[in-house]
Amino acid sequence: MKLSEIYKKYLIKFKENNIEEISLRILLCYFFNFKDMSEFYIEQDKNFNLTNENLSSINRVLNGEPVYYVINECDFYNFKFYVDKRVLIPRIESEFVLKKCIDKITDKFKSNEKLKICDLGTGSGCIAIVLDKLLNYKKEIFVVDNSKKALEVCKINKNKFNSNINLVKSDMIKFLNNNSNFNVVYANPPYISKKYEVDKSVLNYEPKNALFISPSYYYYEKIIENRTLFLNKKYIMVFEIGYDQKNILEGFLKNVLDFKKEKYEFYKDLDNHDRILVVESL
Numbered sequence: 063m064k065l066s067e068i069y070k071k072y073l074i075k076f077k078e079n080n081i082e083e084i085s086l087r088i089l090l091c092y093f094f095n096f097k098d099m100s101e102f103y104i105e106q107d108k109n110f111n112l113t114n115e116n117l118s119s120i121n122r123v124l125n126g127e128p129v130y131y132v133i134n135e136c137d138f139y140n141f142k143f144y145v146d147k148r149v150l151i152p153r154i155e156s157e158f159v160l161k162k163c164i165d166k167i168t169d170k171f172k173s174n175e176k177l178k179i180c181d182l183g184t185g186s187g188c189i190a191i192v193l194d195k196l197l198n199y200k201k202e203i204f205v206v207d208n209s210k211k212a213l214e215v216c217k218i219n220k221n222k223f224n225s226n227i228n229l230v231k232s233d234m235i236k237f238l239n240n241n242s243n244f245n246v247v248y249a250n251p252p253y254i255s256k257k258y259e260v261d262k263s264v265l266n267y268e269p270k271n272a273l274f275i276s277p278s279y280y281y282y283e284k285i286i287e288n289r290t291l292f293l294n295k296k297y298i299m300v301f302e303i304g305y306d307q308k309n310i311l312e313g314f315l316k317n318v319l320d321f322k323k324e325k326y327e328f329y330k331d332l333d334n335h336d337r338i339l340v341v342e343s344l
């Protein structure tokens with residue numbers, strides 16, 4: 063059957079099941095080994111066959127499972143990370159936060175400085191592995207997660223990208239209280255309080271430990287409160303935050319920071335939501 067016919071046939075089913083059209087294209091590109099989406103359009107008049115395994119993957123997505131878990135990969139910052147239901151699927155918002163982190167690090171630190179970095183709540187390891195691969199510094203990177211299963215996936219990605227990260231199974235606050243001298247702390251901790259409405263496929267398939275915490279700002283406050291224990295004098299902390307958390311976090315920061323030595327700034331994403339908090343030494 064022509065690719066365009068396969069697409070049209072299943073598009074009807076995807077629409078009936080309220081599944082995003084992009085998931086169908088991602089599946090078809092994956093089945094037929096296309097390098098990128100443009101090949102999908104170029105190849106539309108060629109004939110392709112769907113295997114039984116392909117059909118069962120389509121059914122999983124039609125039943126609401128996120129397409130990235132079905133194909134076991136997800137593009138993030140130009141890397142293809144292995145993912146499955148043991149970890150949160152890396153999000154586009156996090157690419158935005160990570161870009162800010164990379165820009166901030168390269169502005170603040172000279173290329174001959176050695177950096178001690180940690181990624182708190184690492185999940186698939188996507189943040190730390192990109193930092194490891196793209197930052198041109200001597201560095202030591204620790205990745206922390208309290209989920210054994212998440213760290214199993216992180217290890218798969220560490221090996222896949224031959225990355226030099228150190229995996230630590232620990233509560234992130236305990237880890238920080240037993241370690242010192244970090245120049246860079248990155249955290250995308252759980253920040254959704256249970257009262258929020260979350261998409262059904264996220265709720266049904268993604269790990270709850272990666273998403274929910276009450277109060278929603280718990281980890282930011284704990285990390286910032288304890289910062290003198292684990293930070294080097296010259297430091298930067300980058301946090302991904304929920305779009306409605308700026309006000310509460312700003313009130314807290316005004317009370318706890320020593321403005322002779324440190325400062326904070328919030329940054330907006332392209333949707334004009336405050337999604338990044340940076341706290342750093344002056």
Ligand SMILES: C[S@@+](CC[C@H](N)C(=O)[O-])C[C@H]1O[C@@H](n2cnc3c(N)ncnc32)[C@H](O)[C@@H]1O
Pocket residue numbers: 149150151152153156182183184185186187188189206207208209212232233234235250251252253271272273
């Ligand atoms: C929002 S996910 C972030 C995953 C990944 N860093 C990313 O940006 O895509 C949060 C991660 O924090 C981990 N986590 C939750 N509570 C934790 C805790 N108390 N200590 C360490 N890790 C924790 C979860 O297992 C999950 O992998």
